[in-house]
Amino acid sequence: MIDIATLNHRYPDGKLALDSIDLSIKKGEFVVIAGRNGSGKSTLVRHMNALLLPTSGFVKVNGLCTTKKANLLNIRKTVGMVFQNPDSQFVGMTIEEDVAFGLENTQVAHEKIKPLVDNVLKLMELHEYRKCSPRSLSGGQRQKVAISGVLVMEPEYIVFDEVTSMLDPISRLEVLATIKQINEKGITIIHVTHRLEEAVNADRLIVMNSGKIALDGAPHEIFLHPDLLSKYGLELPPLMELSRKLFNAGIIKDGIVLSKEELVEELCQSI
Structure with missing residues (x-):
């Protein structure tokens, strides 16, 4: 697991690039x-x-903390x-x-x-x-x-x-x-x-x-x-954006479709 807790990263110019990130990836x-x-x-x-290393907080990979040189x-x-x-x-x-x-x-x-x-x-x-x-x-x-x-x-x-x-x-x-x-x-x-x-x-x-x-x-x-x-x-691709609008309008049941064929099928079922 990659385990990240209260991660902050500030660049030398003072910019705060990461602000209190909590994240786990299995x-x-x-x-x-x-x-x-x-x-x-x-x-x-x-x-x-x-x-990159944290300004504060920690990142662990399979339990190994990234700030310890022995783990790199x-x-x-x-x-x-x-x-x-x-x-x-x-x-x-x-x-x-x-x-x-x-x-x-x-x-x-x-x-x-x-x-x-x-x-x-x-x-x-x-x-x-x-x-x-x-x-x-x-x-x-x-x-x-x-x-x-x-x-x-x-x-x-x-x-x-x-x-x-x-x-x-x-x-x-x-x-x-x-x-x-x-x-x-x-x-x-x-x-x-x-x-x-x-x-x-x-x-x-x-x-x-x-x-x-x-x-x-x-x-x-x-x-x-x-x-x-x-x-x-x-920005969603045009087809996905169209299907989202049709879903929000109650015209189709699935929120997002990925192909023209899927959209046609959804529209036919809604008739």
Whole structure:
């Protein structure tokens, strides 16, 4: 479990980025954290593997406090991080070298590294590109290489910090499908995004606002909140917004639908 209590974070310029955060994330959960720019969501997740340390309060990962230096190696093995720009994470000349880097850096036996790397690259459908430079691939494939480098370390939790924001629509869907697949293998997912549609398959949706947790619940419940745009700066996709309005008007029974086919079916049933 990731356990956070009364967490405050103040940057050197005096800005209070996190204000008394209380949060627990259980193993196996798929949690999406959303919010407008500057809401504190990226600051929050950087505390989960001790990239940032609390000004006050505490963060514990499986009972290990992030402020104790002796815990840092175990915490960073337990909580993997994937960032917005995959190019910033590449260190190897080829994909297989890049994915192997973390294992080599933690002194995993040489004979064990290749099978582990091969297994992850096959899972991520990258094995045929293993001798290529990661920078020669598409945006979605580069992001999958970055994910592979974290996944090969066998973390219990993976934080995805705005990993889809620089991708085209097709690549974004591919990466989202990969994230869902990873969660189905029992790895806890914490996915930071400003796109509410990316929370559809999540167990929980947490909305940040001004350094605080404003909303925390099942995505379909949060989608119905009347202040998502006006108060929290989050916009539903047009189809989901239309279905919310139809639900609030009593025309359909389900609050949010995810496809045109679902909406047509709901409207037919309401006639």
